[in-house]
Amino acid sequence: MRHVKTLRKRLALAAVLLFAPVMLAGCGINTIPTKEENARAKWADVQSQYQRRADLIPNLVETVRGYAAQERTVLREVTEARASATQVQVDASTLTDPARFQQYQQAQDRLTGVLGRLMMIQERYPDLKSNQNFLALQSQLEGTENRIAVSRRDYNEAVRDYNTSLRTFPTIIWAKTIHGGSKPMQLFQASASAQSAPTVDFGGAQPGAPVPDGAAPGSAPPTSAAPPVGPAPSATPAPTQ
Template structure:
């Protein structure tokens, strides 16, 4: 009977250690999911503001229709891509980032085009929406950073040996980081057309 006590104690220690590893990984995974939800919430806020901005700009009778169409189409594409926070892969994150980048580009074109319309630039609703969009872009940047801050400890935790053994058995996978869009490392070419 005594020869089984030590192996049983060791087995109990391993089981409780495994339960602890699993529970910590679950909590960290939930933190990553919450951080991703914050990213999506910031993008949703931007999408809602863009809808209001487009309606305000549409009020300008002679405004370029193609620019508005580009923004509307980019917004529809960006809102059509959703990522399940339990399965954030680099490929899905790149697809999401590409769609959001297309929307950002279309929005920049819209705001540059608005410069040619003094009445629209002076519209209080437009100015307020433009200011809110700027603040929302800052929120998106903060949410992305916080997401990456949640991913790092999770990935480190589940990949470190011997915890990786339990994480693999329990099905915890490495999460992707939110990365910059392709070409973001290049300087922005700014041109002013005063004609």
């Protein structure tokens, strides 16, 4: 009889050991690391697309320089913004560090802005606008910008899903215990310039006309300042009768 009881205990223990992983999985113990890895994979896609854009820029800048060398301010700003964006060091810890993540996003957003100015230059130079090399680079850049937008959206969705799992039941139990080292990840936010549509006016400039340093591409040339106007003379009171 004693042997039977011992056998039953061993069978019960074996059953617990056998089904424990299944029960724990059903309680969501693997949910947090699974979603965390998914978010990191989406982050890798974002970085890949940003790198693809950075690789296109040198050829684009040189092509524009060949037709619009006088646009040196914009060309310099694009080169500097690319250097700044590629010098920001990022790794897995960046995703949970608000300051470093913001630095990375700001550098990329700045590059996006000056690239927009560079592409506007084509409206002032018909020869550049019809250049086959420029058109090919323009098409590749537009495709890359679309991929960046999609990859950032997918990353944000994965991060929201992961961050939610850290705060909701039952996965919050594991977030406070076994996966206590898992931290919320940062989201991409819309840049300030994305809140309003850009306005471009090419009406005041002739195609091929140089743009002074510091002027935005497509802006009308500055007009000469009007002479200063002094204060209006005070009215002389009419003599009393």
